[in-house]
Structures are given as C-alpha cells and as structure tokens.
Amino acid sequence: MNIVLCGSMKVKDKIFEVKDILEAKGYNVLLPEECIKGLPKKIASRAHLDRVIDSNNQIILIVNSEKNGIKNYIGANTFAEIAFAYYYNKKVYLYDDIYEPYKDELEGWGVIPLKKDFIKLK
16 A cells, blocks of 8 residues: 655654654555655645645655644645645545644544554554
C-alpha cells in the first residue's frame, strides 16, 4: 500500500523519521521529493499534488509536527494538499492531532488524527 507523506519542509527530519517507521511496517512511502530537493515552489507543489491525487495512492499522511512553537502545525501548502486529497476521496491522516485553526474543515472532511499511533492507519 502506498502512503504519501506531506508536511512543512521545516519538519523534514520528522518526515524522514515517519517514512522509516512506515517502511519498517511494510508500507511503500512516497515523499515530497521535489520540495526536499529545494526545487522552485511552482514545480515542487505541482509534482507533489500529482502524487497526492494519483489513483494508486489512497492514503495521505500529514506530518503535522510542532513548528516554531505551534503544535500540530499545518501550513498553507499542506492544507491545499489535504483539500485535493479530500476532493479525490483519499483517506487523510494527521501524524499528530487536529490543527485548531483548520479544525472545522479537517473534521468536516473526515481527516483522522493518529496522535502518533500508527495502529489507526488503514
């Protein structure tokens, strides 16, 4: 099963950590490679959105770790990826908990907070 990881590049170390954990559990993990490589935002965003909406990738996992003292952080680009995933009927999970500023949308779209518990991942 393919899992696409999304999240702020400020927490890319955590993204790599989550990738390693999931691969050890037997998942095929896809990263926002173009973002990690530092390609221009226009190119990187489009490439990763293509990965998010690809029909072979049914699970989207948002690595929403603390960023600059903000718990469960989700930035604008990651929120856009969640919206695309929702529109394309993907299962969307949060690594941590609900990000309060987007609570209504996240709950309304059925996004599932794992609270770091991968057992809930299906």
